[in-house]
Amino acid sequence: MTDRAHDEAASVGPRCGNNPNVRLSPGDQQAVDEFKAYLARRKAGGPPERDPFGPESESGNAG
Numbered sequence: 862m863t864d865r866a867h868d869e870a871a872s873v874g875p876r877c878g879n880n881p882n883v884r885l886s887p888g889d890q891q892a893v894d895e896f897k898a899y900l901a902r903r904k905a906g907g908p909p910e911r912d913p914f915g916p917e918s919e920s921g922n923a924g
Contacts, residue, residue, distance in 0.1 A: 873882045885893065896914070903910075 874880050876883050899910070899912075
């Protein structure tokens with residue numbers, strides 16, 4: 862079973878939103894879509910907004 866998973870991973874490539882051969886989980890796909898929308902708004906010159914993945918977004922940094 863491990864060999865099959867290894868062969869599948871080798872044929873698909875790295876697991877990331879930039880690789881069209883990878884099927885992302887719904888949560889991962891949502892994160893990629895939200896970040897792409899953020900980049901599109903930023904490129905369009907909309908009002909400045911907080912970076913959704915900046916240091917302020919990490920839990921535990923509210924104090």
